[in-house]
Amino acid sequence: MKTISRIYSAVLFLFLYAPIFVLIVFSFNNSTTMSRSVWSGFSFKWYAQLMQDGMLLNALRNTLVIAVIAAVVSTVLGTAAAIGINGMNKWMKRMVMNVTNLPMVNPEIVTGVSLMLLFVFFAKGMGNVSLGMFSLILAHITFCLPYVILSVMPKLRQMDSHLYEAAQDLGCSPVLAFFKVVLPEIMPGIVTGMIMAFTLSIDDFVISYFTSGTTQTLPIFIYSMTRKRISPEINALSTLLFGTIMVLLIIVNLRQSKDKKAEENLIEEA
Amino acid sequence: MKKTIAALAAAVLLATTVSPSAFASSEEPEQPAAPKTGVTINVYNWGEYISNGVDDTLDINKEFTRRTGIDVNYTTFDTNESLYSKLANGGANYDIIIPSDYMISKLIDEKMIEKLDFSNIPNFQYIDEQFRNPKYDPKNEYSVPYTWGVVGIFYNKKYVKEPVDSWKILWDKKYAGKILMFDNPRDSFGIAQKILGYSYNSMNVEEWENAAKLLKEQKPLVQAYVMDQIFDKMSSGDAWLAPYYAGDAATLVEDNPDIGFAIPTKEGTNFFVDAVCIPTGAQHKKEAEAYINFLCDPEIAAANVDYIGYSTPESAAKELLPEETVNNPIFYPSKEILNKSETFVNLPEDTNLLLDTLWAEVKMGGPGQTATLVAVLLGFLLLYIGIVVYKKMKAKRELQ
Numbered sequence: 001m002k003t004i005s006r007i008y009s010a011v012l013f014l015f016l017y018a019p020i021f022v023l024i025v026f027s028f029n030n031s032t033t034m035s036r037s038v039w040s041g042f043s044f045k046w047y048a049q050l051m052q053d054g055m056l057l058n059a060l061r062n063t064l065v066i067a068v069i070a071a072v073v074s075t076v077l078g079t080a081a082a083i084g085i086n087g088m089n090k091w092m093k094r095m096v097m098n099v100t101n102l103p104m105v106n107p108e109i110v111t112g113v114s115l116m117l118l119f120v121f122f123a124k125g126m127g128n129v130s131l132g133m134f135s136l137i138l139a140h141i142t143f144c145l146p147y148v149i150l151s152v153m154p155k156l157r158q159m160d161s162h163l164y165e166a167a168q169d170l171g172c173s174p175v176l177a178f179f180k181v182v183l184p185e186i187m188p189g190i191v192t193g194m195i196m197a198f199t200l201s202i203d204d205f206v207i208s209y210f211t212s213g214t215t216q217t218l219p220i221f222i223y224s225m226t227r228k229r230i231s232p233e234i235n236a237l238s239t240l241l242f243g244t245i246m247v248l249l250i251i252v253n254l255r256q257s258k259d260k261k262a263e264e265n266l267i268e269e270a
Numbered sequence: 271m272k273k274t275i276a277a278l279a280a281a282v283l284l285a286t287t288v289s290p291s292a293f294a295s296s297e298e299p300e301q302p303a304a305p306k307t308g309v310t311i312n313v314y315n316w317g318e319y320i321s322n323g324v325d326d327t328l329d330i331n332k333e334f335t336r337r338t339g340i341d342v343n344y345t346t347f348d349t350n351e352s353l354y355s356k357l358a359n360g361g362a363n364y365d366i367i368i369p370s371d372y373m374i375s376k377l378i379d380e381k382m383i384e385k386l387d388f389s390n391i392p393n394f395q396y397i398d399e400q401f402r403n404p405k406y407d408p409k410n411e412y413s414v415p416y417t418w419g420v421v422g423i424f425y426n427k428k429y430v431k432e433p434v435d436s437w438k439i440l441w442d443k444k445y446a447g448k449i450l451m452f453d454n455p456r457d458s459f460g461i462a463q464k465i466l467g468y469s470y471n472s473m474n475v476e477e478w479e480n481a482a483k484l485l486k487e488q489k490p491l492v493q494a495y496v497m498d499q500i501f502d503k504m505s506s507g508d509a510w511l512a513p514y515y516a517g518d519a520a521t522l523v524e525d526n527p528d529i530g531f532a533i534p535t536k537e538g539t540n541f542f543v544d545a546v547c548i549p550t551g552a553q554h555k556k557e558a559e560a561y562i563n564f565l566c567d568p569e570i571a572a573a574n575v576d577y578i579g580y581s582t583p584e585s586a587a588k589e590l591l592p593e594e595t596v597n598n599p600i601f602y603p604s605k606e607i608l609n610k611s612e613t614f615v616n617l618p619e620d621t622n623l624l625l626d627t628l629w630a631e632v633k634m635g636g637p638g639q640t641a642t643l644v645a646v647l648l649g650f651l652l653l654y655i656g657i658v659v660y661k662k663m664k665a666k667r668e669l670q
Contacts (some may be wrong), residue, residue: 031525038502038505038506049324049325052323052324052325053322053323053324054322054323054329054331054332055322055344055346116359116361119361120359120360120361123360123361124360128363128551129363130312130361130362130363131361131362135361210359212362213361213362213363214312214314214343214345214362214363214364215343215345216345216346220345220346221317221346223317223348224316224317224346224347224348225317225318225346225348225498226317226348226497226498227316227317227318227348227349227497227498228316228317228318228319228498228518229318229498229501229518230498231318
């Protein structure tokens with residue numbers, strides 16, 4: 001039984017990671033035809049070209065700027081909203097949660113088209129300005145918001161509501177009590193929400209496609225290459241992104257386990 | 271202190287502006303950068319369709335900014351149709367777009383592009399006579415050709431020994447399962463239309479239906495309907511025969527000596543042009559015309575097509591290209607072939623609709639197969655409901 005379960009998980013991981021592995025391998029392919037299936041030697045050629053390709057780097061910059069702003073803003077708004085929702089009575093809470101969850105189950109294309117119609121309506125009113133960076137950021141904040149609320153809510157529910165009152169009893173002002181007691185308590189939820197918003201924003205294609213106007217993000221740029229062929233520069237870029245995210249995840253995990261150990265030590269000493 | 275900062279800033283400015291790409295600096299070493307005008311034009315072009323400065327090529331947009339002081343916001347699309355929907359939806363103010371022939375005639379019909387002021391585009395004089403007044407823009411008021419090309423057949427010389435001179439080879443049973451076809455209706459129907467001797471721009475329902483019948487006959491032999499996957503499938507030997515745009519031939523043929531490219535001379539082929547236009551209501555029309563003029567500069571056009579791989583409509587630019595490219599019939603086919611070839615023009619609405627339904631039938635297998643598919647799905651649904659009902663009843667019985 002154990003061998004079967006091992007084989008099963010091995011196959012599962014193979015299935016999950018084989019595409020990424022192939023992508024990484026072919027980012028080092030030394031071919032002139034931009035081939036994605038014939039191996040012709042090892043080289044860093046595509047990495048070098050990637051660094052020279054101004055259009056691609058520009059699209060990458062747009063994507064990152066939008067992702068960072070959308071993640072930060074939606075985290076702040078989402079956390080505030082979650083705290084407010086948590087303080088409502090049961091009936092209101094249920095209703096508001098349903099309303100915030102709706103955009104998540106709504107097909108992306110519907111969200112995209114409706115946001116576009118709204119933005120175009122306002123753009124026409126403001127003297128035919130073009131959609132672009134600003135409308136993209138607004139759209140991304142919009143679709144990231146529910147995910148942040150959803151990841152902060154459970155932490156708020158877990159938290160003992162008397163903690164906040166106790167802090168005030170011990171002389172904290174409401175604001176200070178929030179920052180010293182409530183915020184650290186729900187921090188893991190906030191961080192998860194922010195990371196989720198960031199990744200969602202980076203790889204969003206459908207909503208960006210409709211709201212981008214004359215600005216181009218990385219997914220749209222890659223998609224527009226399909227008439228000719230998707231250049232292995234994209235493999236190289238994806239490899240770099242994958243590597244960066246791996247390192248980030250490892251650092252986060254290491255820190256978490258360190259914190260846990262420190263906590264355990266504290267408990268033992270006490 | 272202030273002075274040194276100013277000097278430093280000036281030095282940095284100088285360093286950044288005086289080092290454009292190698293190509294340009296060797297041509298005009300002393301030409302200084304023009305002062306910034308503060309205007310940015312929005313350019314919308316096909317993906318991978320301009321020389322971008324990678325590997326010592328000329329960065330066209332950067333060079334334009336250096337010469338004129340006009341900034342370029344350059345973005346890309348993947349099909350004529352997505353370009354059209356972007357323009358039609360509004361909210362995107364483009365100054366320059368580069369659609370293909372049939373889309374240009376559609377845009378003219380719907381008044382979505384503006385007449386150009388040719389006095390701002392003196393370099394139009396370099397455009398060869400044969401590319402002026404094309405079918406899609408009969409009076410040549412709206413567009414300036416950017417690149418052109420023809421459709422031909424890629425084949426693997428190892429397996430395809432006979433001469434490739436007719437589209438009929440794509441219907442040869444010998445090559446069953448090794449044939450690729452275009453994944454877009456107009457190019458695929460075009461091949462069938464040429465075999466039957468029809469025009470690409472036919473408005474005759476019967477002709478379109480006959481072409482669809484021919485494509486359905488071919489379907490069992492076709493490995494896949496694809497676009498850019500052709501490159502991988504051909505170079506790995508997965509497929510032996512594939513029709514595609516000649517401009518993309520260079521890399522494929524150069525990299526793999528087994529692959530050949532031929533233009534079917536018996537029936538003639540599709541001759542396509544991508545041309546530069548200005549959408550109606552563009553906010554920087556003058557600057558956009560300066561951009562078009564810049565693209566028509568023979569030196570710039572030569573550097574550009576050298577990177578893209580498609581053909582230039584300017585003889586003056588051809589002279590600056592390597593001789594083996596200009597003499598290559600793939601890129602510059604003979605007059606006879608060109609005379610036999612035909613351009614796409616926009617089809618009327620009802621013909622377009624017919625084309626869409628026929629294409630869906632070819633790819634999906636017609637209404638008969640759709641019905642079986644629906645029946646199978648319904649069967650599964652019924653089975654699922656049956657299981658759920660059975661389980662509920664069982665649970666109830668157990669409770670009692």
